[in-house]
Amino acid sequence: MSRITIVFDKLRQQNRKALIPFITAGDPEPAMMVPLMHELVKAGADVIELGVPFSDPMADGPTIQRSSERALKHNVSLKHVLAMVEEFRKSNAFTPVVLMGYANPIEAIGYETFTARAKVCGIDGVLTVDYPPEESEEWVKYLERQQIAPIFLLSPTTPQARIEHVAKMAKGYIYYVSLKGVTGASGLDLSDVASKLARLRSIISIPIGVGFGIRDSTTAKAVAELADAVVIGSRIIEEIECSPKEELLANVHRLVKSLRSAVDEASPQHANL
């Protein structure tokens, strides 16, 4: 069984929801990445989404753009990101790590080489923002050959037929983008999320995570009552951005821990699976 499935199964038995923090690999500097990943786990992360820095992050808002630029100043490449996860795995064999990024760095390495290496390094899933399912058939075959989960996005505007298409291809969990906009935006409409998720659940059997627009404990708790997982990115990256280096781990720990408590306070209304 995959690490992602094990984690979601266990949470379901405990009647809890997953907390998935997102950070950009190599931000603020490559040496901090592995300690930061361990800190996220200590503070209560169930899965870690690791952003792969890219020069042109088209679907990201200013916060994640800046974090990508900071990492690129240190020349952090996809190869480095894989090496960081390999290092993390030496002392953590249970927390799933999902890479999230754009197609071109993967294409530069090639599907076969990348997926083989990702498996060795302990990557559990890959979300490629600019590979919609229509352009992903080959790609998904390579991922599945290595038993890496292809993670897909769904948005408020995704029509029924596409949801069904994605449901067939996706493994691990589905990432529902909770608003029309880029990462880091605010103004989440919770009643809208609730009705959309109800529709998704009638089609999708794997866990559904919700992200984009979750900026505080109150929203995290509210989303945890609806979804199987809460994904939080820009808010954590803002914390990384404004923290002096020596306080960074402690500040991120405090933030993630408070989000963890909020998620655990949620009284779940639906448990998928």
Next chain:
Amino acid sequence: MQKKLPLSCEEFEPVKVYDFPDRHGHFGPYGGVFVAETLIAALEELRIQYEHYRGDPDFQAEFAHELKHYVGRPSPIYHAKRWSAHLGGAQILLKREDLNHTGAHKINNAIGQAILARRMGKSRVIAETGAGQHGVASATVAARYGMKCVVYMGSVDVERQAANVYRMKLLGATVVPVESGSRTLKDALNEAMRDWITNIEDTFYIIGTVAGPHPYPMMVRDFQAIIGREAIVQMQEEYGRQPDVLIACVGGGSNAIGLFYPYLDSKVRMVGVEAAGLGLQSGQHAATLTQGRPGVLHGNRTYLIQDENGQIVETHSISAGLDYPGVGPEHAWLKDSNRAEYVGITDAEAVAAFHDLCHYEGIMPALESSHALAYAAQLAPTLSQDRLLLVNLSGRGDKDMATVAQASNIVF
């Protein structure tokens, strides 16, 4: 250069074999729809609407009417006799897109997309721009049709194209300087995409070139193909034959595809001219097809200038309109299939051609178009005097006077 023999008019046989893109927007392995899920519904709506209006006689009639009465088409073909005589070889003919309203070919596409936006009920248009020509064209059509207009422009370009920024503002557009990434055209495109993701209901994104996700490369090509369609008729009327070689500059590639596309099923030779900047070996250029390799950027698979890790690298050209690390996917396909050739022209060669055209013909070309002219100047002397080179003079050069002055160390 001469191994492919130029052809005369008797050999011009249009045969309908070329039928790209396929229904998913692919040109062979290139093109496609490589965007985040948040954009898919908007692109799908656009594709369905455009496929409808593409075959709608009313839409096409309105487009033709606007091209004639607002843009001032057809643009003439002018024989650059003195310059041709000076070069001493093939005859150079210029397709005068510089005479269009707003001074470049960009308006053809902006009009087409604005008419479509209106029919789709969108009240706000957004655009990206590099040199400012497409931004000006978009601001112009937005004023013409009473739509709100926001233009994204890299802050580096805002500085080096101050006159065009003011033009856009005079036309009522809001110009948003983009501070992310390299702060040039590619970043303006990223930012326009982000705006579109956020404001999908009321906003139409007017992409300025034959790149981006399907249906843009096809749609922009269709709107620009008026250039080649006119040329086929004009060449037959005035010269009784088709040209031997078509030459056009390629940044994203919209003026080139506009000229080439109606000729694709013929045997006429086609040359796309990219910006070799400070030289192809310098690393300071924007010669995507000759120096790049395939990848995925801005919604399509195409040739890209990238490093070994797949990061997009900054390009250089004296001409802001060619300063782009990608290229339209149809050009990628035309290169791989050997239907078109792609060559590089340096900043210095382009500036020399700029001066030549001013001097011999009294025409001030855009620096973008000067790249095509510079290649024509290299090719012409190698061919006999009865050969015809048709160069797309895609824009006028008033906007480039400061850049040329600076290149010549002249201070106003």
